[in-house]
Amino acid sequence: xxxxxxxxxxxxxxxxxxxxxxxxxxxxxxxxxxxxxxxxxxxxxxxxxxxxxxxxxxxxxxxxxxxxxxxxxxxxxxxxxxxxxxxxxxxxxxxxxxxxxxxxxxxxxxxxxxxxxxxxxxxxxxxxxxxxxxxxxxxxxxxxxxxxxxxxxxxxxxxxxxxxxxxxxxxxxxxxxxxxxxxxxxxxxxxxxxxxxxxxxxxxxxxxxxxxxxxxxxxxxxxxxxxxxxxxxxxxxxxxxxxxxxxxxxxxxxxxx
DNA sequence: ATGGTTGCTTAGCAA
Numbered sequence: 001x002x003x004x005x006x007x008x009x010x011x012x013x014x015x016x017x018x019x020x021x022x023x024x025x026x027x028x029x030x031x032x033x034x035x036x037x038x039x040x041x042x043x044x045x046x047x048x049x050x051x052x053x054x055x056x057x058x059x060x061x062x063x064x065x066x067x068x069x070x071x072x073x074x075x076x077x078x079x080x081x082x083x084x085x086x087x088x089x090x091x092x093x094x095x096x097x098x099x100x101x102x103x104x105x106x107x108x109x110x111x112x113x114x115x116x117x118x119x120x121x122x123x124x125x126x127x128x129x130x131x132x133x134x135x136x137x138x139x140x141x142x143x144x145x146x147x148x149x150x151x152x153x154x155x156x157x158x159x160x161x162x163x164x165x166x167x168x169x170x171x172x173x174x175x176x177x178x179x180x181x182x183x184x185x186x187x188x189x190x191x192x193x194x195x196x197x198x199x200x201x202x203x204x205x206x207x208x209x210x211x212x213x214x215x216x217x218x219x220x221x222x223x224x225x226x227x228x229x230x231x232x233x234x235x236x237x238x239x240x241x242x243x244x245x246x247x248x249x250x251x252x253x254x255x256x257x
Numbered sequence: 258a259t260g261g262t263t264g265c266t267t268a269g270c271a272a
Contacts, residue, residue, distance in 0.1 A: 009272085010264055034272090036265065061265055062272090108272055116271090148272095202272085204261035244263075244272080 002027035003101060004249030005144035005217055006236075007200070010036040011064070014243055015043045021236060022050050027249060028070050029096050031103035033146045035064030035089075042066065059089035065103050065145070067094045080123075080130050090123070091130070097254065099225065100135060104145035109166035117166055120148070124175045128182055137183025137222055144219040146200075146245060149176045151186070154195035155215035167214055184220040187250045191230040199232055200245045207244075208237055217248045226253035 004027045008014040011032060022030070030052075035042065039058040047054050047068060056066040057078040067073060073094040080091055090105045104127065109120035135141055150168040153159045162168040180186075198213025207213065221227065229251040236246040 013264065034264095062270090110271080202261080203263050204272095205258090206261080241263090 001029075001097065001252040001254045002249050003029040003031070003099075003142050003144065003219065003252065004247050005031040005033070005103065005146070005219060006247040007033040007105070007146040007217060007243060007245035009034050009243040009245065011043060011066075012037055012041060013241065015046065017236070017241065017243070018043075019046055019050065021233075021247065022047070022052070022068075025233075025247075026050070026070065029101055030068040030247075031101065031144050032066045032068065033064075033103070033105035034062075035059070035066060036061060037064060055092055055094050057089045057092040063089045063105060065089060065092045065105050067092055067096075067101055067103050069094075069096050071096050077134070080126050082126055082129060084126065091127070093134075098140060099252075100139065100141040102135070102141065102143040102145075104143065104147070106146060106148045108148050112164065112166055112169070120166065121171075121175055124179055128179045131179070131182045138224065139222065140224040141184075141222045142187070142219060142225055142250070143184055143221070144217075144248075146216060147176065147218045148216050149173070150214040150216050151176055154193075155198070157196065157198060157211050157213045161212075162214065167216055180220060183222050185223065187219050187221040187225065187227050188230040188232075188248060190227065191250075192232075197232050198234075199248045201237060203244050215248075217245055219248060219250045221250070227251060228253050
């Protein structure tokens with residue numbers, strides 16, 4: 001069984017590539033971020049035609065997350081639901097084959113010191129609180145998505161150039177560690193310890209041709225989740241109209257279907 | 258190189 005995360009950067013402009021990717025890989029679970037549309041505009045029919053059920057938390061213009069699965073989705077919850085009036089659609093959770101799957105789109109943060117950066121840091125704290133309140137670290141849980149943080153130098157093609165940005169800094173590594181301390185391991189790193197595996201390359205300034213990439217999309221899991229492999233599909237960054245992110249996933253010891 | 262590109266929405270914002 002495979003659980004994959006992919007920031008598609010608009011599910012409508014990426015529909016063709018999304019469907020092609022589903023046809024080629026057909027993972028049991030695919031978590032999407034940056035849908036950039038409301039629920040009615042989600043490509044329900046074409047996804048369902050490929051045997052997937054979708055749980056969608058859409059939003060106009062920005063954000064929007066979804067969980068697609070070939071297996072049954074149960075107990076779907078949307079948002080941090082912590083009483084904060086903030087309504088950004090950045091978290092959706094569902095239970096698949098006994099595993100709680102949490103799909104998140106962590107705020108980018110814009111610039112260090114900006115209001116958006118403060119929002120990012122606060123959102124990560126709220127995520128930890130959500131885990132404390134709504135999930136069990138001793139049960140099988142996978143938290144994946146665009147975390148917008150590269151935890152260490154192995155995750156950055158040009159560490160000196162990215163050091164102390166909103167994506168790569170001691171502060172961000174610390175904030176992510178505070179979330180993980182709830183009971184999450186970097187399931188991807190367990191199988192792929194080598195440096196230079198990236199999940200995102202900026203559209204600007206030839207990021208991909210220069211391989212100026214970062215690993216900011218992650219699959220984290222509790223100890224109860226048994227994994228046997230992990231991958232990042234770098235090929236998905238090539239060709240016509242790619243997202244700036246590629247799919248990143250884990251393979252579970254649990255058999256599929 | 259404080260640039261560069263893409264998407265949503267239509268000139269400016271977010272990434």
